[in-house]
Amino acid sequence: MISQKAKYALRALVALSRTRTGATMMIGEISREQAIPKKFLEQILLELKRAGIVMSLRGRSGGYALLKAPEEVTFGEVLRLIDGPVAPLPCLSKIAYRRCEDCQDETSCEVRHVFERVALATRGVLDSTTLADALKLEDMPI
Incomplete structure (x- = not known):
């Protein structure tokens, strides 16, 4: 059985996969859309970022995006x-x-x-x- 953390990571990545290439999603948007607790999602996305799967951007058009296709x-x-x-x-x-x-x-x-x-x-x-x-x-x- 996979952990809840892994399930949330996969759901967040699937949500990011639905965005057009180069577009970002804010943590709050992913959290609401996928029903993932925001603080837990922050930890997961940080781990995925360290692994080179996602990237984060700051500012008005900031958020998270996939680094890989x-x-x-x-x-x-x-x-x-x-x-x-x-x-x-x-x-x-x-x-x-x-x-x-x-x-x-x-x-x-x-x-x-x-x-x-x-x-x-x-x-x-x-x-x-x-x-x-x-x-x-x-x-x-x-």
């Missing part, structure tokens, strides 16, 4: 930035691997084998789905 930002990138590794078990993490304490042998662990398939499928979807894709999906019927 919506086609270049994947859900996987954002989730890893905000929540860390995308792995259901510590022994499946690529960047924060840790052997499960109760595991005798990873190569014969049936639980690991099943969740390895889950992790691969999940990463495949998250790493191939961009902000632009999310905008297209909202117009498609389920």
Whole structure:
């Protein structure tokens, strides 16, 4: 399960993706539109700015804008930035691997084998789905 912080980050980025190229959105506007607490959104946007995903401008026409095209930002990138590794078990993490304490042998662990398939499928979807894709999906019927 993703954190509320990651969900808010993705919602803010999708909102910024809807703006025309070069346009900015004020924090208050994103906060109202996406129902994200303003103080929490400030922290999230600062983290996204440090990672080079968004930029901020001061002044009358200030606000936040995407630094990258919506086609270049994947859900996987954002989730890893905000929540860390995308792995259901510590022994499946690529960047924060840790052997499960109760595991005798990873190569014969049936639980690991099943969740390895889950992790691969999940990463495949998250790493191939961009902000632009999310905008297209909202117009498609389920």
